[in-house]
Amino acid sequence: MRIVILAPGVYSETSCAVAVQLAESGYVPSGALALSTVNWQTLLRKIGQTGLREVMRYGTAKLVLSRPAQAGKLFNPYLQSFLSSDVLFRNLQQVSRYYDFPLTSCRSQNDVTAIEQLKDWNPDLLIFTGGNLLREEVLAIPRLGVLNVHLGLLPEVRGMNSPEWSLLQNVPVGITIHFMDAGIDTGPIVGRYELPDRGGCLSLVDLRNRLIAFGIAKLVEAVAALDRQAARPIPQSRADRKEQFFVMHEWLQARAAERLASNLRATAQWVAQA
Amino acid sequence: MKETSKRFDDRAAMAIFAKGAIDAATLLSAPERIVPLVRQMCRDKARLTLEQRHLYSYSKTCRDSRDALYAAMHWIIEGQRPDGGIAAYYSLLSGYAESYPEVTGYIVPTLYDFENVIGDGWAKAAAERATAWLLTLQMPTGAFPAGLAGTSAGPSVFNTGQILFGLSRAYAETHRSEILNAARRAGDWLISSQDANGAWSGPASYQGRSHTYYSMVAWALADLSRHCEDDRYAIAAIRHLDWALTHFQPSGWIDGINLQGHPNYLHFIAYAIQGVLECGVLCGRSDAVEHAATTARVLLRKFETNKFLCGSYDDDFSSGQRFTCVTGNAQMSCVWLRLYLETDDVRYLNAALKLNEFIKRLMPRAGRGMAGGIPGSYPIWGRYQPLRYISWGAKFFADALMLEQRAKNSFESIETEALACAS
Numbered sequence: 001m002r003i004v005i006l007a008p009g010v011y012s013e014t015s016c017a018v019a020v021q022l023a024e025s026g027y028v029p030s031g032a033l034a035l036s037t038v039n040w041q042t043l044l045r046k047i048g049q050t051g052l053r054e055v056m057r058y059g060t061a062k063l064v065l066s067r068p069a070q071a072g073k074l075f076n077p078y079l080q081s082f083l084s085s086d087v088l089f090r091n092l093q094q095v096s097r098y099y100d101f102p103l104t105s106c107r108s109q110n111d112v113t114a115i116e117q118l119k120d121w122n123p124d125l126l127i128f129t130g131g132n133l134l135r136e137e138v139l140a141i142p143r144l145g146v147l148n149v150h151l152g153l154l155p156e157v158r159g160m161n162s163p164e165w166s167l168l169q170n171v172p173v174g175i176t177i178h179f180m181d182a183g184i185d186t187g188p189i190v191g192r193y194e195l196p197d198r199g200g201c202l203s204l205v206d207l208r209n210r211l212i213a214f215g216i217a218k219l220v221e222a223v224a225a226l227d228r229q230a231a232r233p234i235p236q237s238r239a240d241r242k243e244q245f246f247v248m249h250e251w252l253q254a255r256a257a258e259r260l261a262s263n264l265r266a267t268a269q270w271v272a273q274a
Numbered sequence: 275m276k277e278t279s280k281r282f283d284d285r286a287a288m289a290i291f292a293k294g295a296i297d298a299a300t301l302l303s304a305p306e307r308i309v310p311l312v313r314q315m316c317r318d319k320a321r322l323t324l325e326q327r328h329l330y331s332y333s334k335t336c337r338d339s340r341d342a343l344y345a346a347m348h349w350i351i352e353g354q355r356p357d358g359g360i361a362a363y364y365s366l367l368s369g370y371a372e373s374y375p376e377v378t379g380y381i382v383p384t385l386y387d388f389e390n391v392i393g394d395g396w397a398k399a400a401a402e403r404a405t406a407w408l409l410t411l412q413m414p415t416g417a418f419p420a421g422l423a424g425t426s427a428g429p430s431v432f433n434t435g436q437i438l439f440g441l442s443r444a445y446a447e448t449h450r451s452e453i454l455n456a457a458r459r460a461g462d463w464l465i466s467s468q469d470a471n472g473a474w475s476g477p478a479s480y481q482g483r484s485h486t487y488y489s490m491v492a493w494a495l496a497d498l499s500r501h502c503e504d505d506r507y508a509i510a511a512i513r514h515l516d517w518a519l520t521h522f523q524p525s526g527w528i529d530g531i532n533l534q535g536h537p538n539y540l541h542f543i544a545y546a547i548q549g550v551l552e553c554g555v556l557c558g559r560s561d562a563v564e565h566a567a568t569t570a571r572v573l574l575r576k577f578e579t580n581k582f583l584c585g586s587y588d589d590d591f592s593s594g595q596r597f598t599c600v601t602g603n604a605q606m607s608c609v610w611l612r613l614y615l616e617t618d619d620v621r622y623l624n625a626a627l628k629l630n631e632f633i634k635r636l637m638p639r640a641g642r643g644m645a646g647g648i649p650g651s652y653p654i655w656g657r658y659q660p661l662r663y664i665s666w667g668a669k670f671f672a673d674a675l676m677l678e679q680r681a682k683n684s685f686e687s688i689e690t691e692a693l694a695c696a697s
Contacts, residue, residue: 044326051334160329168620246578247329249627251682252620255689 001227003027004123004142006109007034008130010092013075014212015129017082020089021220022127023099027227031121032103033114034092035131078213110135125226127219128180136182144226145179145187149215151208153192154178155236158185159245163207164256173207175215177222179233184244188233190222201264204257297367297661304369310641311366311661318653327581332631342634343675345646346668347388350381351400352643353665358407359423363662364643366654373423374665375411376430378404379437381669386447387676398447405444408437409456416459417467417478431467431474434460435491442494442501454502461498464491465510472513486530487542489518489549496556508557515553515562518546522565526572527590537586537595539658540602543569547609555616563616570609574625577606581632585651585658597656600648603633604670611677615684623681630678633671 003022007015012034019029046055058075074080089095096103102121106114109132118126118141126146128134139146152162154176157169166173174194181187195214201207225231248256301307353361359373360381385401411418417429418437441457444450469475473484474491492514499508521530528546531538547566554562572591577583583603584594607626614622636652638644648667650659 044328244575245621246624247333247628249333249624249631250335251627252624255685259689 001027001125001223002030002121002123003125003127003223004118004121005029005032006126006128006131006134006146007032007092009036010034010103010105011090012092012130013079013083014216016089016092016095017079017213017216018127018129018219019092019095019099019101021082021216022223023095023101025220025224027220027223028099029101030123031101031117032092032096033109033117034103034105035109036105036107076209076212078209079216082213082216108132110138114138115141125223127223134180139180139182147190147219147222147226148178148180148185148187149212149219150176150178150185151211151215152176153194154185154189157245158243161245161248161253163211164204164248164253165245167256167259168252173211175211175218177215177219186236188235190226190231190233191218193218201260204253204260207260297365300368307366307369310644314366314638314644314654318655322653329578329581331581332628332635334631336631337634337637339630339634339675339678342630342637343388343391343672345637345639346648346672346675347384347397347646349646349648349663349668350384350665350672351397352646353668354400354403355423357423358403358405360404360665362422363650363659363664364647366644366661366663370643371422372425373407375408375418375423376420376433376436377666377669379408379418379433379440381665382408382440383443384669384672384676386443388672391676391679401444401447405440405453408440409452412456412459416456416461416463418460420480429463429478430480431464431476431478431491432480432485432488434464434478435488435494438464438491438494438498442498446501457498458502458504461495461504461507461510464495465506468510468513472510472515472517474514481532481534483532483534484517484530485532485542486518486521486528487545487549489514489553490545491549492518493549493553493556496553500556511553512557512559515550515557515559518550519562519565522550522569523590525590526569528569529589537657538588539586540583540599541605541658543573543587544602544605544609548605551609551612555612563613566609567613567617570606570613570622573606574610574622577625577629581628583629585656595657597651597653597658599656599658600633600636600650600652601658601664601667601670603629604648604667604674607633607674608670608677611674611681614681615677618688620685623685626674626678626681630671630674633674637671 005015005019019032022029043055074083083089092103104117108114115137118138123141124143126142128146128148134146150162152166153171153174156171157165163173172194174192176192177190178185179187179190195211201210222231350360353364353370355361355373357373359375360378362371362374362377364370382401382404385397385404389397413419413429415429418434419427420430420433421427438457438460441453441460445453445457467474467476467478474488475482475484492511495507496511499505499511521528523529528543531542531546533542547569550562551566554566573583583598583606585597585599587594607629610622610626614620614626633648636649637646644663647663648671650662650664650667651657654661
């Protein structure tokens, strides 16, 4: 099966982990298309999303420091096992060189050169690990479709900040693997899985990191199932599509974190009593 | 019909131009206002040029809500004139305007609500001064006049309704019989002016036409009915509510805002939603709440995806103008917060928290007539109340911030209950 990875940047740990896991499972990507690293709009968005201090910390660790001790640290520790089988991969360039697949960069995954490149690779499956909202022209390129891992259970929790909304809406925390369509998280569902050990999550960041790692493992299983033609994607009904969640204000995020902490305390109590 | 409308548009444009020319002449006589004017215009221009709105915009707290509430209330009380009325606006060209009866009326409940927050008598005294002034303005018919103080305008349905909010609340706080009598007379006049179909369209209606945003008047009547336990006012409110609901389209658009010579400003769209929602809640009409929620959700989606609500919308929300009407934003925040309290749907609370962050960023921290004020438009030269900080903007934003606190308390109490059950 010809698989192409769409990445939000060459330094995306998630994209690297997806590429490595696919390659290790026998599905070496036919190519990867990453957004340009230095993109001032993305930079401003990231500053708005995580704050200037976090962006500077991330940038410094990724771009400036290259000592092995620094390089050994991952932002998502749960990806350690995915990324360091023989060598530790710090970026998608290293992964593409190691497994020998082409990597190109683009300003937007919807622009003409990106579309031409994707058509040239002629993929059966695109795997979306981040980037732009994809136009229908891109969605129509792969034979099977564009696969995405959503960090929430669909159709209950569509949109942004899904782990946090799941906590506030009392929906089990989990991931959904689905094909993308023109809507937001409205495409056919390949599989949905609850996170097995939510009680042990220490913080929202920890929860998100665990979900990403869990999602990558399930994604590789889904790709194998699609390859064997054993997966049957289930379309979402129109009624399921109507509600969407948006970026959560930090006050509500703090309440979601409190709820997670109370779960952790309850689990610890239960374990102590048992 | 088109010819009449065109003539009206031309006259409105000429009136705006003439008003602008007078304001500019006033600025020359008060050159100390030139620096704040230029500074504010430059600030908004810079913000417009550099600002990058994205999905994560306004999700972080830029200023404490309590601090912003104190600033807004301070601005309102600073604007209280010696007669007890609240100035309509502070213009960057001509300074403070005269007292505005309509706005003074519906600021009274805000002052009492703020008194419950601070409890030091400061806001209560301002509310009592405002109420005393309003009582002097009532006409023999029970109506209140249109326009600013001293303009000798005729009776106005909308302004009477808005002032009724203040009278009802002042009576609830003081139990003074002369306030209740004044409120009843105003309510009786509103009932006597109502059309058979529930609308208000006579000469005391703006431009002599019926308007769906007069649902605010229906809300005031429902509120009066609650305070004086007289069903006649609630019945009149429900008649108007029934009429207004026939103007709600399946798309969420509300027909019949009906302002000739003006676009459908967000301020009036939000009025129509607020009136229907609150009147629906008071009268136990879940269909009204659902209609209001449908329109509110359309605007919520627009705000969440663009992080911007247009200053005015064409029919059916087909397109909008590039400025924003800040008052309308504050009103929508109130609507979403009230819908959260009614439905427990946290998405309304989330959107309102972010919208309040957006408005806080537009609130100047310094400057006479500006600190704590809410501009009519953003950018400040936008079409709705250009170059002005308006008292009804500060009122609605203060309401939104107090509702925000109430909604947060409600959220936390539900959380505590849920956790108690879980343990």
